[in-house]
Amino acid sequence: MESFKNTALTVIGGVGYDSLSEDGAARSEIKTPYGTVSVSAFSKDGSDIVFISRHQGKQHVPPHKINFLALVDAARQIGAPVLSVNSVGLMRSVPLTGNFETKDRLKDKPAVSPENFLDFPFFVPTDFVDLTKNRISTFHDEDTVHVDMTDPYCVYIRSLLYGILKDRSVSYSEGVYLCTEGPRFETKAEIQMFAHYADVVGMTGIPEVVLAKEAGLCYASFCTITNPATSLSGNMVTADEVTAAVEKNQKTVFEIIFALASVLSDCRNHPDQNKCHKNCRCQNAVVGGKL
Numbered sequence: 001m002e003s004f005k006n007t008a009l010t011v012i013g014g015v016g017y018d019s020l021s022e023d024g025a026a027r028s029e030i031k032t033p034y035g036t037v038s039v040s041a042f043s044k045d046g047s048d049i050v051f052i053s054r055h056q057g058k059q060h061v062p063p064h065k066i067n068f069l070a071l072v073d074a075a076r077q078i079g080a081p082v083l084s085v086n087s088v089g090l091m092r093s094v095p096l097t098g099n100f101e102t103k104d105r106l107k108d109k110p111a112v113s114p115e116n117f118l119d120f121p122f123f124v125p126t127d128f129v130d131l132t133k134n135r136i137s138t139f140h141d142e143d144t145v146h147v148d149m150t151d152p153y154c155v156y157i158r159s160l161l162y163g164i165l166k167d168r169s170v171s172y173s174e175g176v177y178l179c180t181e182g183p184r185f186e187t188k189a190e191i192q193m194f195a196h197y198a199d200v201v202g203m204t205g206i207p208e209v210v211l212a213k214e215a216g217l218c219y220a221s222f223c224t225i226t227n228p229a230t231s232l233s234g235n236m237v238t239a240d241e242v243t244a245a246v247e248k249n250q251k252t253v254f255e256i257i258f259a260l261a262s263v264l265s266d267c268r269n270h271p272d273q274n275k276c277h278k279n280c281r282c283q284n285a286v287v288g289g290k291l
């Protein structure tokens with residue numbers, strides 16, 4: 001296996017992110033017990049990043065057929081923290097974090113809503129609801145392991161993300177991600193029900209986060225809100241709308257990814273590890289969970 005030992009960050013990228021690593025990236029394949037995964041490795045300002053395309057490039061594997069076991073096993077072999085990039089539909093208004101002094105209309109209760117989501121497209125999941133139906137969501141089919149899900153998304157990586165967003169004055173919302181099986185979009189009745197339990201809806205976050213936790217990886221997700229969920233605007237929901245919104249925000253997402261890789265790279269090399277205090281429990285998520 002090619003050595004990925006200096007990798008600061010692995011990115012699992014969704015729709016519209018294949019160009020993250022196009023220029024001068026070294027392409028290779030990682031063999032896993034679940035299948036072979038194509039990855040590309042590149043350096044950005046001295047930080048090594050490995051990119052895994054969730055839909056595996058031009059063939060575009062649809063959400064319900066993604067080989068999550070292979071993708072996450074590849075990330076485990078790389079061994080670096082993982083940032084997953086996902087697109088989502090917004091199901092309800094969510095409070096925003098950011099500086100709104102110049103945005104008069106948001107002064108009282110700043111929130112992202114189906115009306116203004118284009119201005120505030122970034123969302124960080126803190127928890128999830130799993131409504132997938134037909135996916136293998138554990139590495140432990142033969143033995144029995146019950147993984148802890150108290151903090152599904154790594155608190156350490158999220159704290160770094162929040163710092164980077166704040167430094168760059170990028171407003172964001174955070175909350176609960178709900179995953180459907182897809183590939184169809186949701187019905188009106190489903191969105192009315194789901195919005196009681198979650199803020200955004202997507203098709204690709206699960207079981208990625210669960211498998212990453214089983215693998216002991218530090219894993220967080222950075223979502224782009226691409227559309228109001230079904231029936232929350234007068235429009236139909238289309239894949240074209242999703243890709244257009246991703247493309248519009250891609251530059252900012254790339255900047256956040258590069259900044260995160262840089263912080264993680266500095267932390268790896270810093271003699272004073274207190275500077276980068278890793279306050280998460282990701283590596284211990286299966287401790288006490290084996291029967």
Ligand SMILES: CSC[C@H]1O[C@H](OP(=O)(O)O)[C@H](O)[C@@H]1O
Nearest residue numbers: 014015063086087202203204239
């Ligand atoms: C392009 S329409 C819906 C499709 O896009 C999202 O994928 P990803 O999160 O990998 O960008 C969504 O969850 C669906 O899979």
